Structure formats: C-alpha cells, structure tokens
Amino acid sequence: MNVHIVTIGDEILIGQIVDTNSAWMAQQLNLIGAQVIGITTVADTDESILEGLKNATENADVVLMTGGLGPTKDDITKKTLAGYFKTGLVFHQKTWERIVRLFERRGRTWTEAHREQCFMPQNATIFKNKMGTAPGMWFEENGKVYVSMPGVPYEMKYLMEYEVMPRLKEKFPGKPIAHRTILTVGEGESRLAKRMERFEKDLPKNLKLAYLPGLGQVRLRISGTGDNEQILNAHLDEKVEEVKTLIPEFIFGFGTDKLEAAVGRVLNGKELTIATAESCTGGFLAHKITSISGSSAYFMGSVLAYSNEVKMNQLSVKEETLKAYGAVSEETVREMVGGILSLLKTDIGVATSGIAGPSGGTEEKPVGTVWIAVGNREKIITRKLIIGKDRLKNIEYSTVQALNMVREFVIAGY
Amino acid sequence: MNVHIVTIGDEILIGQIVDTNSAWMAQQLNLIGAQVIGITTVADTDESILEGLKNATENADVVLMTGGLGPTKDDITKKTLAGYFKTGLVFHQKTWERIVRLFERRGRTWTEAHREQCFMPQNATIFKNKMGTAPGMWFEENGKVYVSMPGVPYEMKYLMEYEVMPRLKEKFPGKPIAHRTILTVGEGESRLAKRMERFEKDLPKNLKLAYLPGLGQVRLRISGTGDNEQILNAHLDEKVEEVKTLIPEFIFGFGTDKLEAAVGRVLNGKELTIATAESCTGGFLAHKITSISGSSAYFMGSVLAYSNEVKMNQLSVKEETLKAYGAVSEETVREMVGGILSLLKTDIGVATSGIAGPSGGTEEKPVGTVWIAVGNREKIITRKLIIGKDRLKNIEYSTVQALNMVREFVIAGY
Numbered sequence: 001m002n003v004h005i006v007t008i009g010d011e012i013l014i015g016q017i018v019d020t021n022s023a024w025m026a027q028q029l030n031l032i033g034a035q036v037i038g039i040t041t042v043a044d045t046d047e048s049i050l051e052g053l054k055n056a057t058e059n060a061d062v063v064l065m066t067g068g069l070g071p072t073k074d075d076i077t078k079k080t081l082a083g084y085f086k087t088g089l090v091f092h093q094k095t096w097e098r099i100v101r102l103f104e105r106r107g108r109t110w111t112e113a114h115r116e117q118c119f120m121p122q123n124a125t126i127f128k129n130k131m132g133t134a135p136g137m138w139f140e141e142n143g144k145v146y147v148s149m150p151g152v153p154y155e156m157k158y159l160m161e162y163e164v165m166p167r168l169k170e171k172f173p174g175k176p177i178a179h180r181t182i183l184t185v186g187e188g189e190s191r192l193a194k195r196m197e198r199f200e201k202d203l204p205k206n207l208k209l210a211y212l213p214g215l216g217q218v219r220l221r222i223s224g225t226g227d228n229e230q231i232l233n234a235h236l237d238e239k240v241e242e243v244k245t246l247i248p249e250f251i252f253g254f255g256t257d258k259l260e261a262a263v264g265r266v267l268n269g270k271e272l273t274i275a276t277a278e279s280c281t282g283g284f285l286a287h288k289i290t291s292i293s294g295s296s297a298y299f300m301g302s303v304l305a306y307s308n309e310v311k312m313n314q315l316s317v318k319e320e321t322l323k324a325y326g327a328v329s330e331e332t333v334r335e336m337v338g339g340i341l342s343l344l345k346t347d348i349g350v351a352t353s354g355i356a357g358p359s360g361g362t363e364e365k366p367v368g369t370v371w372i373a374v375g376n377r378e379k380i381i382t383r384k385l386i387i388g389k390d391r392l393k394n395i396e397y398s399t400v401q402a403l404n405m406v407r408e409f410v411i412a413g414y
Numbered sequence: 415m416n417v418h419i420v421t422i423g424d425e426i427l428i429g430q431i432v433d434t435n436s437a438w439m440a441q442q443l444n445l446i447g448a449q450v451i452g453i454t455t456v457a458d459t460d461e462s463i464l465e466g467l468k469n470a471t472e473n474a475d476v477v478l479m480t481g482g483l484g485p486t487k488d489d490i491t492k493k494t495l496a497g498y499f500k501t502g503l504v505f506h507q508k509t510w511e512r513i514v515r516l517f518e519r520r521g522r523t524w525t526e527a528h529r530e531q532c533f534m535p536q537n538a539t540i541f542k543n544k545m546g547t548a549p550g551m552w553f554e555e556n557g558k559v560y561v562s563m564p565g566v567p568y569e570m571k572y573l574m575e576y577e578v579m580p581r582l583k584e585k586f587p588g589k590p591i592a593h594r595t596i597l598t599v600g601e602g603e604s605r606l607a608k609r610m611e612r613f614e615k616d617l618p619k620n621l622k623l624a625y626l627p628g629l630g631q632v633r634l635r636i637s638g639t640g641d642n643e644q645i646l647n648a649h650l651d652e653k654v655e656e657v658k659t660l661i662p663e664f665i666f667g668f669g670t671d672k673l674e675a676a677v678g679r680v681l682n683g684k685e686l687t688i689a690t691a692e693s694c695t696g697g698f699l700a701h702k703i704t705s706i707s708g709s710s711a712y713f714m715g716s717v718l719a720y721s722n723e724v725k726m727n728q729l730s731v732k733e734e735t736l737k738a739y740g741a742v743s744e745e746t747v748r749e750m751v752g753g754i755l756s757l758l759k760t761d762i763g764v765a766t767s768g769i770a771g772p773s774g775g776t777e778e779k780p781v782g783t784v785w786i787a788v789g790n791r792e793k794i795i796t797r798k799l800i801i802g803k804d805r806l807k808n809i810e811y812s813t814v815q816a817l818n819m820v821r822e823f824v825i826a827g828y
Contacts, residue, residue: 037427
C-alpha cells in the first residue's frame with residue numbers, strides 16, 4: 001500500500017512549527033508494511049488543499065491528511081473535501097451530542113463554532129475523537145482511501161492507532177511483515193553494534209536489524225518479511241532470544257515499553273518503595289516515575305532541593321559538606337540519599353545534583369556535570385556524568401541515567 | 415515570490431528523522447517577504463524527484479531542493495536535474511581542487527566517489543559549500559529559479575544565508591511580509607475567537623489572523639503583506655496593541671516566549687520566591703519552572719507528596735481533613751499550600767492534587783478531577799478542573815493551569 005501524507009497548515013509553511021506528525025505517521029505505517037511515497041504540506045486554503053490532494057492521489061492508494069480542522073477553521077478542509085467528493089455537508093448528531101456532554105462534564109458552555117464543527121461531508125465515515133472535539137473522517141473513492149484527522153499530535157495519534165491503522169490493515173492486506181523491538185539503556189549505538197556484529201552479519205536476507213538511538217537509550221529493531229506469518233514470527237522470536245544472550249545487561253524491555261515502567265516493575269516485584277531527592281533534575285525524575293499509572297504503589301514522594309537551604313534543612317545535608325565539596329559532588333548526593341531515606345522512610349532513595357546550564361559552570365565543574373546517587377540503608381552507588389551545554393538535554397539524560405541506576409540497584413539486590 | 419521546498423530523502427519518508435530544515439528555511443524566507451506555498455518530501459529516486467519537481471514548479475517562482483547529494487547518492491539528484499534541464503554533466507575543476515585541499519588539510523585521502531561529486535549539470539551556477547564537500551547549484555529556466563543544496567542542516571544553512579537568500583532578494587524584490595504572534599493562556603480557541611470577532615472582521619485585506627491552539631494555550635498570529643516594510647510593521651504593532659486591550663487577561667507573552675518563562679519574570683519582577691507541593695502533577699510543575707535557565711533565583715524547591723503520609727508529615731495536612739474531604743479536595747490543597755510555605759519559607763506556594771488516571775476515579779470525583787491552590791501567608795486562591803482520562807494530558811494541562819494561576823496571583827498583587 002502506497003501512502004501520501006498531506007499536512008494542512010500555514011503554521012508549518014511559515015516555519016512556526018516543525019511537522020513532527022508526519023515522521024510519527026511514517027514510522028507507524030512502515031510497521032504495517034505500508035510505504036510512504038510522499039509528504040506534502042499545503043496552506044489552509046481551498047485551492048492549496050485541492051492541489052495537494054490532486055498531486056497526492058496520483059500514485060498513492062491512501063491519502064492521509066492532518067490539520068485544517070478545529071472550531072475556527074474547520075470549514076475550509078471539510079468544505080474542500082465535500083467539494084472534492086461532489087457531496088454536501090450534513091449535521092452529525094452523534095458528534096454534537098458528544099461535544100455537548102464533554103462541555104457539560106467540564107462545566108463549560110459550547111459556542112456556535114462547536115455546532116458548526118458537527119457538519120460533515122455526507123460520504124464520510126466519522127471516527128469519534130476521544131481526545132478532542134474534531135472527529136476524524138474516512139472516505140473511499142475509486143478504490144482509494146482518504147482520511148482527514150486533526151493536526152493536534154495526541155488527537156491524530158489516537159485516531160491513527162484505534163481507527164485508521166486497523167482499517168488500513170484490513171483493506172490492504174499485504175505480505176506479512178513483522179517487527180521486534182528490543183529496548184536498551186546504558187550503552188551507545190556503536191558499542192552495541194560492535195557486540196552485535198557477528199549476529200547482524202549472520203542474519204538471513206529476509207531479516208534486517210536497525211539501530212534507533214535516543215537520549216541515553218538505543219532501540220534495536222529486527223524487521224522481517226515472509227510468506228508465512230507464523231514461521232516469520234517464530235523466526236523473529238528466536239532472534240530476540242539470541243540478542244538477549246548477547247547484551248543481557250542493557251535490555252530493559254521490548255516493544256513500546258518504557259524505562260520508567262521497567263523501573264516500576266522491578267520495584268513492585270520486590271515490594272520496594274522509592275523517593276527522589278532532586279536538585280538539577282528539578283522534578284523531571286519524579287515526573288517520569290509518576291507518569292506510569294499505578295506508580296503510587298511504590299512512589300511515596302520527593303524533596304526537590306534547588307536551594308542549599310532546602311538541602312540542609314529538609315535533606316540533612318551538612319553545611320560542611322556543601323562548603324568542602326560543593327552542592328555538585330559525590331558527597332552531597334550521598335547525603336541527599338541518606339536524608340530522603342530517613343525523611344520519607346522509603347526502601348530506596350535516589351538523588352541528583354548537577355549544573356544543568358547553559359551557564360553556571362566552572363573549569364573544574366563544567367556545565368553538564370551531574371552527580372547521581374542511588375541507595376538504601378546499607379549501600380549507596382554513585383555515578384558522575386559530564387553531558388553538554390543544553391539545559392533540557394542535561395535534565396533528560398540525567399533522568400534516564402538515574403532511572404537505569406535504580407533498575408540496576410534493585411536487580412543487583414543490594 | 416512564491417517558493418516550494420522539495421526535500422529529498424528516504425530517511426524522512428520512513429520517519430527516521432524529522433524534517434527540521436524546511437521549518438528553518440520557511441522562517442528565513444518569510445523574513446524576506448517570500449511565501450512558502452508548499453513543502454514536499456520525495457524519495458531518493460529519479461522518478462520521485464522528477465514528480466516532486468513537476469508539482470512544485472506549477473505555482474512557484476522558486477523551487478528549493480535539499481538532500482539527495484553527498485558522496486553515496488549524489489548521482490541521482492544531479493543526473494535527474496541534468497535530465498530535467500536537458501543538459502549534460504561536466505567536471506567542475508574548482509570544486510575538485512577544493513575537495514583535494516580539504517582532504518589534504520585533514521590528512522585523509524579522497525575516494526573515487528568524491529571525484530564523481532565534481533560532475534555538475536552544465537547549466538548550473540555552482541556555490542562553494544564551505545561547510546562540506548557537496549556544492550550548491552542554482553538553475554534558471556523560464557524565469558523560474560531552482561536551487562539544489564545538501565540536506566545536512568549546517569551546510570544548507572550556510573548556503574542559504576550566504577549564497578541563496580541574497581540572490582533571491584535581488585532577483586525577486588517583492589512585497590514585505592511580517593508576522594506577530596500573541597501567546598494566550600486560560601481561555602479556549604472558540605471563546606477567544608468570539609471576543610475577537612469584531613477585530614477579525616475589521617482587519618484590512620492585507621492582514622490575516624490565525625488561531626494556533628495547544629494544551630491550555632492558544633497562540634494568535636497576525637500576518638500581513640504591504641508595500642512598505644516600515645508601515646506594515648507599524649500597522650502590525652498597532653493591531654497587537656488593539657488585541658492587548660481586547661483580551662488583556664489572557665496574554666502572557668509574544669513570539670517564542672514560554673508560560674514558565676513569563677511566570678519566572680513576574681516572580682523576579684517582584685523579587686518573590688516560590689515552592690511547589692505536588693501530588694497529581696508528580697514533579698512536572700517543578701520541572702516546567704526549573705526548565706528555565708536562572709530559575710534558581712526564585713524557585714527554592716518542592717515537596718512531592720504522593721502518599722497521604724507525606725502530605726501529613728511533611729506538609730502538615732491534617733488527618734481529619736484527608737478523612738473528611740479526601741486527598742483530592744479544596745481543603746487539602748489549601749493545607750498543602752500552608753504546609754509548603756512554612757516548610758520552605760518561600761513567598762508563594764502552589765499545590766496540586768487530583769486523579770491523573772486512567773483509573774482511580776469515583777462517581778463523585780471522576781478521573782481528571784484536579785484541585786489547584788496558589789497562595790501566600792495572606793491569601794489562597796483555588797481552582798477545580800475536570801479534564802479527561804489521559805494521564806499525561808491531565809498532568810500537562812494541570813501544570814499549565816497551575817502556572818497561569820501563579821502568574822495571575824502575582825500580577826494581582828495579593
């Protein structure tokens with residue numbers, strides 16, 4: 001199945017936002033064996049949308065459109081689509097009832113613009129958008145499929161996952177394609193590739209290994225095609241088992257798993273509780289932990305100690321320690337772990353202190369220097385990172401490392 | 415001048431990288447009054463590039479191509495371009511000499527692929543690429559301009575800045591275009607549109623208003639064209655002033671500003687310090703505040719109180735309060751503010767407690783119910799939100815609301 005993505009939005013054409021939707025969609029479509037043959041961004045005008053549609057339709061079986069909906073501008077895209085399919089707009093009662101309920105629940109009132117949002121091209125199949133007000137639309141004409149979705153990323157992702165992709169798979173069944181994704185943390189792409197060299201060389205022609213690096217994490221994806229789905233899946237599972245023996249210490253999960261979820265599982269598995277004492281990560285570590293549903297079972301709380309006063313008064317870091325070694329030091333994060341353990345009475349404590357930047361560094365401790373400690377009442381492990389000058393990257397990378405240290409600490413059974 | 419950007423690259427079509435080049439180019443082009451009418455991504459094949467070129471040329475005066483060059487795949491784009499312009503490839507001695515010098519300086523040797531990189535379409539004007547080996551190419555045909563540049567961002571940016579943009583400005587001395595972006599928080603798109611109805615209706619033909627909604631925030635963009643840049647800019651500034659009088663309470667910044675930066679500015683302006691006491695936002699609120707460089711001047715720290723024990727022991731929330739009203743209640747967040755103020759001795763405290771979901775709700779307090787309180791020693795303001803079922807969205811939306819409540823509280827001068 002050939003897909004052309006059409007993104008509707010002046011904000012992309014003036015460079016105000018970067019189109020990240022298309023890359024996500026392309027990845028997902030690839031996983032079901034679809035090929036994205038083109039991505040086109042057009043303006044929010046009838047003429048541009050028609051032009052984009054016309055060009056996209058030439059070689060594609062499926063045209064996926066995002067954007068150009070929403071209460072203030074939905075007319076254009078919907079009217080253009082109705083014109084393109086030579087049909088009219090009709091009022092969609094179900095969508096209207098859903099919007100009214102949504103507003104009632106939020107204790108707010110709808111406006112005329114929301115009512116107008118409910119007029120839909122007559123030939124459209126309407127997809128309920130659980131994440132927002134503008135529904136998705138599916139059209140079929142001359143064996144081709146056209147889908148229109150809102151441009152808000154989480155709304156588009158919801159519709160793709162639950163409505164569009166399952167229907168596309170059914171309508172365009174191709175040669176079986178399957179994937180396995182192995183999630184690793186704690187080792188870089190090139191070193192992993194070295195460990196996997198032999199394995200990669202020996203892969204049969206129908207299997208392919210790809211490295212997808214992220215911040216502190218690398219995903220390994222094995223993709224394969226075959227004539228028989230069952231044999232292909234068995235073959236892939238076999239290869240995953242082989243990888244497990246090659247780099248066991250770096251694998252924390254598979255598929256769409258998350259490191260913070262893996263951390264939650266190891267804590268739950270040993271019935272351990274945790275608390276964080278954060279300086280440079282400023283709450284991002286706790287946010288990651290609590291982004292997992294059910295984390296209240298093992299996460300008790302945190303003290304974010306940005307100022308030295310909070311480090312001393314709440315976490316019992318000694319003034320002499322701060323004076324002798326500084327806030328960004330192994331000694332300080334060790335005392336922070338001790339402090340949070342006695343304060344919140346959890347089994348495990350994790351502490352971070354660093355210079356997130358972009359300013360504030362010294363020759364001895366450059367921007368990007370971060371100390372992390374993880375421990376319980378018996379043992380504390382520490383690690384020093386030297387990252388870079390980008391504030392957010394420093395915060396995110398430290399958080400990944402801290403989560404992985406917790407994972408390693410719990411697995412080691414200290 | 416109408417510009418169509420054509421990005422050549424399989425890595426974009428499989429979603430491996432996000433096309434950030436186009437957004438940068440669009441921004442730069444806008445600043446010189448050019449209008450980007452479309453962005454198209456095509457595959458690394460002769461056929462796709464030709465197709466993309468054909469479609470792009472239809473309505474554009476200028477076609478800017480990036481990617482598809484470089485030692486491993488340059489043949490395709492250059493041969494395609496030579497074919498398109500019905501010309502041949504000739505050896506470009508100057509480029510060759512530059513590459514040889516470059517390699518000598520680096521103490522490396524060139525390969526045959528680098529020699530082949532020096533064959534260029536005969537009708538091309540060659541731009542020296544100081545940042546890499548693949549030069550830029552400029553073509554003119556039937557009054558239209560075609561430019562081919564490498565896809566490596568800093569190479570493309572160098573060529574755009576020093577070669578392409580100056581020549582485009584000279585060749586198409588066009589009408590100036592300018593934009594203003596007004597950032598708002600605390601009111602939805604359709605209600606803002608209602609307040610702005612008259613203003614929007616009365617806008618002269620050369621100005622256009624667009625609504626760009628995000629989670630809890632809406633950006634308003636006024637774009638305009640004119641004959642005189644100075645008059646146009648004055649006109650836009652006037653309109654911004656008008657908008658300021660129409661929806662003053664919702665505007666927190668302009669351009670690429672951020673809400674958390676605006677909060678930092680109002681705190682800094684009154685020399686106030688702040689601390690957070692978070693339950694459902696789990697550190698995300700503190701993370702947003704500390705994502706701003708320099709936040710250590712006003713942010714002292716937080717207590718993240720996920721468990722009731724931490725709410726009671728660290729934040730002095732009374733056991734009776736939790737029993738009578740529950741952890742997700744106005745009474746609890748009020749006491750949390752009181753607790754964090756006495757604990758960390760800041761001027762302002764902000765507290766959140768809610769059911770982030772996706773499970774854990776009751777009929778009385780459904781998933782997505784969140785209470786927020788902001789206050790000082792004299793006054794505490796509270797707000798109840800009912801959001802939705804998506805955990806991350808609940809956390810992010812609550813955080814935006816909490817930040818805005820802090821902004822409002824400080825501005826009100828309680």
